Amino acid sequence: MVSPDFEKLYEKYRESVDKRIAALIKAGEPATVYLPIRYVFGAGGKRLRAVLVLLSCEAVGGESHDALDAAAAVEILHNFTLVHDDVMDHADLRRGKPTVHKKWDENVAILTGDEMIAQAYRSLLRTSSPRLTQIMSVYTDALVQVCEGQGMDKEFESRKDVRLGEYFRMIARKTGKIIAASAEIGALVGGAQRNVASRMRKFGQQLGRAFQIQDDLLDITGDARKFGKIIGGDIVEGKKTYLLLKALERAGGADYDLLKSISPASGMSGAKIRKILGIYRQTGAIDEAEKEIKLSTQRALRTLAPLQQSRAKSMLIWLSRRLLERSS
Amino acid sequence: MVSPDFEKLYEKYRESVDKRIAALIKAGEPATVYLPIRYVFGAGGKRLRAVLVLLSCEAVGGESHDALDAAAAVEILHNFTLVHDDVMDHADLRRGKPTVHKKWDENVAILTGDEMIAQAYRSLLRTSSPRLTQIMSVYTDALVQVCEGQGMDKEFESRKDVRLGEYFRMIARKTGKIIAASAEIGALVGGAQRNVASRMRKFGQQLGRAFQIQDDLLDITGDARKFGKIIGGDIVEGKKTYLLLKALERAGGADYDLLKSISPASGMSGAKIRKILGIYRQTGAIDEAEKEIKLSTQRALRTLAPLQQSRAKSMLIWLSRRLLERSS
Numbered sequence: 001m002v003s004p005d006f007e008k009l010y011e012k013y014r015e016s017v018d019k020r021i022a023a024l025i026k027a028g029e030p031a032t033v034y035l036p037i038r039y040v041f042g043a044g045g046k047r048l049r050a051v052l053v054l055l056s057c058e059a060v061g062g063e064s065h066d067a068l069d070a071a072a073a074v075e076i077l078h079n080f081t082l083v084h085d086d087v088m089d090h091a092d093l094r095r096g097k098p099t100v101h102k103k104w105d106e107n108v109a110i111l112t113g114d115e116m117i118a119q120a121y122r123s124l125l126r127t128s129s130p131r132l133t134q135i136m137s138v139y140t141d142a143l144v145q146v147c148e149g150q151g152m153d154k155e156f157e158s159r160k161d162v163r164l165g166e167y168f169r170m171i172a173r174k175t176g177k178i179i180a181a182s183a184e185i186g187a188l189v190g191g192a193q194r195n196v197a198s199r200m201r202k203f204g205q206q207l208g209r210a211f212q213i214q215d216d217l218l219d220i221t222g223d224a225r226k227f228g229k230i231i232g233g234d235i236v237e238g239k240k241t242y243l244l245l246k247a248l249e250r251a252g253g254a255d256y257d258l259l260k261s262i263s264p265a266s267g268m269s270g271a272k273i274r275k276i277l278g279i280y281r282q283t284g285a286i287d288e289a290e291k292e293i294k295l296s297t298q299r300a301l302r303t304l305a306p307l308q309q310s311r312a313k314s315m316l317i318w319l320s321r322r323l324l325e326r327s328s
Numbered sequence: 329m330v331s332p333d334f335e336k337l338y339e340k341y342r343e344s345v346d347k348r349i350a351a352l353i354k355a356g357e358p359a360t361v362y363l364p365i366r367y368v369f370g371a372g373g374k375r376l377r378a379v380l381v382l383l384s385c386e387a388v389g390g391e392s393h394d395a396l397d398a399a400a401a402v403e404i405l406h407n408f409t410l411v412h413d414d415v416m417d418h419a420d421l422r423r424g425k426p427t428v429h430k431k432w433d434e435n436v437a438i439l440t441g442d443e444m445i446a447q448a449y450r451s452l453l454r455t456s457s458p459r460l461t462q463i464m465s466v467y468t469d470a471l472v473q474v475c476e477g478q479g480m481d482k483e484f485e486s487r488k489d490v491r492l493g494e495y496f497r498m499i500a501r502k503t504g505k506i507i508a509a510s511a512e513i514g515a516l517v518g519g520a521q522r523n524v525a526s527r528m529r530k531f532g533q534q535l536g537r538a539f540q541i542q543d544d545l546l547d548i549t550g551d552a553r554k555f556g557k558i559i560g561g562d563i564v565e566g567k568k569t570y571l572l573l574k575a576l577e578r579a580g581g582a583d584y585d586l587l588k589s590i591s592p593a594s595g596m597s598g599a600k601i602r603k604i605l606g607i608y609r610q611t612g613a614i615d616e617a618e619k620e621i622k623l624s625t626q627r628a629l630r631t632l633a634p635l636q637q638s639r640a641k642s643m644l645i646w647l648s649r650r651l652l653e654r655s656s
Contacts (some may be wrong), residue, residue, distance in 0.1 A: 084442060088435040107416040110438055114412060117445055118471040125465055137453055141483055143446040150363040151439055221342040247425055 062190020149174025176208030375579025390518020504536030
């Protein structure tokens with residue numbers, strides 16, 4: 001089977017997840033809460049985490065149908081983080097459309113996010129598995145860690161002394177853990193042995209690491225229209241990205257001082273952003289980011305190697321590689 | 329056994345819950361998230377819902393020790409709603425101390441609340457019970473409904489045509505469901521038969537109804553210092569309380585027009601608040617509120633009647649009656 005079939009198959013998985021989510025949120029009241037939830041899921045999205053749940057379930061010999069509720073749960077959890085993070089980051093756009101707090105207001109966005117957590121657990125609880133308690137634990141740890149990661153990320157914004165090691169711990173929580181949990185939960189629903197489920201978790205951890213560094217890179221290289229955000233937005237907001245921290249390790253003199261001077265409150269001219277992008281290039285931070293992404297992806301793929309050959313396994317490999325090439 | 333012993337016993341239960349919660353949140357990082365959580369639980373509180381879990385467990389023949397993690401979970405869930413609701417209501421004080429978003433900022437309050445949901449589930453998952461999945465479902469329904477109830481409450485603020493029937497549906501979600509879930513979860517952990525657990529839920533529903541109407545009443549009669557909020561605060565905020573809706577049913581002419589004119593954006597003089605309090609008295613809305621509270625409490629107590637005699641049952645009766653007399 002070659003890549004084009006995987007594209008179609010991915011679309012099929014994505015649609016099955018969207019259908020499951022739509023069924024879950026279609027009938028709720030009050031409108032204050034459920035209209036914005038429907039808006040969030042109506043705005044599209046790759047549903048990467050949900051598809052990972054389904055593929056991981058199949059890759060260990062399970063039926064992806066059994067993992068649909070868990071897949072929906074993971075996807076709702078991810079989208080909850082987007083709604084609340086957008087409030088905290090004062091973001092105006094998400095997937096090219098106004099964010100919930102922009103279209104309604106902050107109160108609606110807070111409440112919508114809360115209700116999404118609730119609906120996510122409701123979906124997860126529909127999963128039929130003898131290991132439901134373990135699945136709930138993995139899922140809850142993901143919720144704990146994604147909040148901790150967001151807290152670290154916000155703390156980093158006002159700190160000048162963040163090191164790459166801290167960055168890696170932050171992204172492991174904020175991004176890596178949900179992706180790792182997606183793979184692990186899929187495997188658990190699929191009836192995987194303990195060591196196989198743990199292998200799938202490690203696959204997700206590495207994939208999540210590659211994914212977040214790629215995200216940092218896309219902030220300065222991505223297709224602005226498709227991505228629905230401004231090039232260099234992370235720089236303006238004073239985000240401690242891989243690129244900034246790596247460039248800080250390597251830059252000297254005036255370049256170092258310029259990078260150190262970035263702060264979320266100061267605002268920034270287009271010329272200054274271009275200057276910083278130049279430093280990212282000259283210090284090799286961009287090259288290093290690309291290397292890190294490739295390395296983490298290779299590690300992820302190596303983790304999959306011992307799995308028995310299957311269409312799902314091939315598709316996980318295809319998906320991991322495709323994430324390297326994404327532009328949004 | 330007479331009331332004074334129950335006071336001491338209540339204190340013992342409360343302390344055991346506080347200890348369990350403190351252990352859960354003592355070691356977390358980052359500080360951005362865990363410091364505010366410790367602040368919230370350091371500010372005190374009755375821990376009513378947690379004690380209800382413990383007593384309900386004992387009242388059906390269980391050991392309250394087995395229900396401690398579930399009791400902590402319910403209490404953390406309740407406190408999460410306070411942190412987020414205070415942001416949405418722009419409340420400055422809670423239990424006489426600055427609210428989380430006042431002491432830190434709104435971002436911290438949003439994230440703190442999110443992490444509290446996560447920690448609440450983590451605590452609940454530690455519960456050892458063959459019915460953990462059912463317990464998780466009851467709990468998740470409570471989270472779903474408390475968000476829906478808050479959404480209804482916020483919608484009501486800008487609506488002029490809210491009827492008492494809608495009010496009762498709103499408080500059943502916003503206040504009643506967590507209290508009902510506390511009693512039901514306690515019973516489930518205690519190994520109650522299905523019909524007994526359902527009986528305990530109904531007890532909690534009625535108690536929650538009495539509790540919320542009492543809360544509406546305390547807004548205009550409570551001890552401001554002890555309660556940590558302003559007398560008539562609900563009126564100023566345009567809240568659709570039992571008192572306002574009952575008075576609207578009964579008032580005519582200029583009084584009716586005055587009540588209808590209340591809106592959250594308009595601000596209000598002390599003289600206007602006193603005038604409105606006068607209407608609440610003259611229309612008998614206050615008397616009716618007191619009747620409703622007594623009626624719901626009686627219904628709650630009748631629901632307990634078939635339970636076998638026990639110290640926990642007596643204490644549930646004592647506690648229900650004591651809630652009638654509370655001043656904060």
